[in-house]
Amino acid sequence: MSKVNLLKPNKENINLFLGLGVLFFTLGILDFYLNNFYEKNITGFLPGFISFFTPLIFGMIGLHFVRIEFSGIKKLDELNKNINTSNFNAALSFCIILLLIFSIPPLLNWFIFDANIAGDTKEACTGGGACWVYIKVWFNRFMYGMYPNAEQWRVNATFIIVLVLMGLGYFFPLRFKKYLTLYYVIFLPIISFLLIYYLISGGEFGLEWVETGAWGGLSLTFIVSFFSLIFCFPIGMMLALGRRSDLPVVKYSSLTFIEFWRGVPLITVLFMSAVMFPMFLPDGTYVDKLIRVIAAIVLFEAAYTAEVIRGGLQALPRGQYDAAKSLGMGYWRLHLLVILPQALKLVIPGIANTFLALVKDTPLIFVVGLLELAGMLGLAKTNPKWLGFSMEGYVFAGIIFWIICYSMSKYSYNLELKYKTDR
Amino acid sequence: MFKYLKQLTSLVAMVAVLFTFTTETMAAKKSKTLKNTQKKGFVRCGVSQGLPGFSNADAAGNWTGVDVDVCRAVAAAVLGDASKVKYTPLSAKERFTALTSGEIDILSRNTTWTLSRDADIGLTFVGVNFYDGQGFMVRKSSGITSTSQFKNGISACTNIGTTTELNMRDFFNSKGISYTPVAFEKADEVVAAYDAGRCDTYTTDKSGLAAQRTKMSNPDEHIVLPETISKEPLGPVVRQGDSVWEDIVRWSLNTMIEAEEYGITSGNADMMKTSDNPAIKRLVGAEGEMGAAFGLDNDWNYRIITQVGNYGESYKRNIADTGILPDRGPNELWTKGGILYVPPSR
């Protein structure tokens, strides 16, 4: 047995060091665990602030002992390389481990073990954890707002049809591939609009009319985002072209427009459109509030889209313009056939990000009284029968939005990778 | 060249359309609001975002309350159907802008009639449907029983954009008490904040306090202090500049109150058509031409009474029976010791 130097763990005494390391490490964790969950301080005999840091000290000593270079044990080497390269690193790693221990069990308890889901009144929630009964009871409202229960199939049907139509694009026979853009940019929006007009809004074909004030919940979030996306795209494109135009009037008016919308907060724009706008129309003209709000979001997001598209236009080499011009193409043919298709391909990830921002902005319409998901939460949490469950509501909405936004951002990330390799 | 000419002509056409549009509406005299309402087929009414007893929506989206009943009365009068109302829930801050901009045609949302509001900003108050005053709510456990026990450093929750904010300042200043106002945009948020302990007291119209108390986790833990620090006559409001519409709303409200005075209810209105009293007969459309001046038929007030009921019924249904304010207090008829007194329909 060679000499043991405690400051320099080595391979020769690997068992000793491993044993010591594991011992100290467990001690650290144990100390922390008992401290936090059983209010028992096993190092209480030490002065206050030292005993506060004992878990960390133990843990670091433990990690120090197991930091054996070229130990020959593959797992250990890997571990050291990943989380235990130096004392500093070890301290950070250990802190994170403690944090996880500190937060995960209570979270799990709240979410699952102490939570209640059976029953349908507030009284059913007896555990100390989340009251998912609340979500269950209000689920329909969170999804459909005040839309009458008996008519909700109409909303579902509309969404399913639109989704199917959207998916259909993938199965287009090659022959029709060139109409794909047309399909997505013109056909689909029109169909969706008609569906929403006749099916969700109703009033004809024997369907009961449901006024837009009753629409709400997540379905409203979808409707608003969907239409805003569809319209902000072409407008943004025009603005981007305008901003790069050689004609000063066109250029500066686009510039002013873009900078204006990018400079003001959405909340004031929504207030304008929802409450003040009729002042600027002839007396007695009536435009539905939902439409006005969507229009405001469209203009707002179009300015952002324009900047993204402009980035793509700028990235195109000049040669593209010159080549197309030498073929005698006019402004519109040049842009529509040559420039835009290439530029758009470059900016798809950027557009996806703008759309992501748009979805995250939709809860703001709650400020002007349209009750989408966040708004319905506000309504539900002040219902006298269901007071005191705001946490559950926000967690639920948070999860839903998170799933939507996360999958979108992953999708846009994948697109980015794909187009990067294409180039 | 030709291409642009085409663009130009279409643009000119568009402009022409816009102009004819505006000139057409400019030419329309009389009550534009009435005309537009009849064309649309519903009355656009601004209400609160949920104040039990005054304007509150149930889980199915049906609105009830005394403020709502004013809108329903107008709908019954001008459209023949009390249910033809489109409600726009508004926060205190939005309400006047929504009305003056033309987003709504009646604002019936526990709104206090004050000089500056009536005279300064393009509004016209048509009457009072609830006499109220501002008060304070505190937690029972605090032991406070009167505003004289308030101390420096007290924090008070309330709504932004209300008379409450102004009265509160006058009150605390006159008492020389320093206070922290915590003002939210939505009433529900005020209640939630007060309920959670963010503020020591919650101040607004006493009717509002009584109504909001029902929304708290433990209504019995809170009391409304006896002092009233202001006059808050609440009533419906219309835009300035359409006096016919103003009259319609005013007399719809008056009809409800006068109907109670004469004992006409939704149940007995039919019988009253043959009453001996001409004042009663006028109220149910059986005598005189009471609707002509508004451009309405003769049964307009009869419809209000049968479809909505008189003021007493409305109060009982919405405020008394729901336990918010069982006692009518000043909102009793003048004949019964209250101050409800409206001009005669004749």
Added chain:
Amino acid sequence: MKLKKILPQFLTLLFIVLIFGFFTMNAQENMDTRGIEFGFGFLKQEASFDIQFSLIDYDGSKSYARAYLVGLLNTLLVSAIGIILCTILGVVIGVARLSPNYLINRTASVYIEFFRNIPLLLQIFFWYFAALRALPMPEDASLLLGTSYMTIKGLYTPAPIWNNFDVFLISLIISLILIFFFNRYAKRKQEEAGIQYPKFLISLGIFLIIPALTFIFGGVDLQWSFPELKQLAKTSFTYEGGVGIPPELIALTLALTLYTATFIAENVRAGIQGIGKGQKEAAASIGLTPGQVLKLVIMPQALRIIIPPTTNQYLNLTKNSSLAAAIAYPDLVLVFAGTAMMQTGRAIEIVAITMATYLTISLSISLFMNWYNKSIAIKEK
């Protein structure tokens, strides 16, 4: 050819004029018939409402213009705090994201993915209506760091009481100017003679020493007033003395910081990753220490990639601070485009002023950042 240039411009102009004309004409007519006036005279009238939290002297007897200023300063305050905190947090998380330590970089990326994918409004609501509501009432609050109390009514911390504060302030400004000139001098020396001063340490020294001297010679004096529990009624308490930071401000700052930091972290990561390995190796091979590599080679280049998108995030944060209106933090939107608008009924004027204010803030931040960007751009020699 000429026509081809003029006609589209003419049409655009016509279109804009018509739209604006249409709107103003309607507004004018509507305002006429409804008896609404247009004008900014109301700004001089007495506001007669109080504001919860103000950086300048204000009460209801002041004018609406003053109330506007209070709201504006509150907006700037929350934006400034948010920008500082989210920059710090963003840089830390961004660097952590690149750490070879598996645990650290996972944690950082979980943080990023989590907070950036939930709408900000929900996060604000969460912090204000759910998280901060779990705080204790004033009487149950325990001492924090020996001086402060965190309660449902806010964070109560000691308040500084200054004597001769102006002297102190002047000394601060002087030291800042000195630092500026010193840095220029040091830079010139480095470029001309290759001498490197410990710039940061000397700057820090100046910044600490000069103001400290005023305490000894300038008659400046600083004392602290500590918050003390005060009973308002049987069960209701508050703190007196010290500063009370309202929970609305805390919730808003927290949400804005946590949300915006995710974007800044991503920018920082992209910035550092954008610099080739070769650069680091080359720098190391000419004998620079790792610290010097970071300071002299990596950071200057990374900053160039990081700053433009980060500017956008600062702008977003400032605009997002208007969500304060959803909780009761008295920012510009709540005070001016809220209470003041309602009390005066001047919706058009007030919304116009509010929008113009935000536009000005946005444009100034982006102008400043453009200038800064230029000043650190590669100067081709």
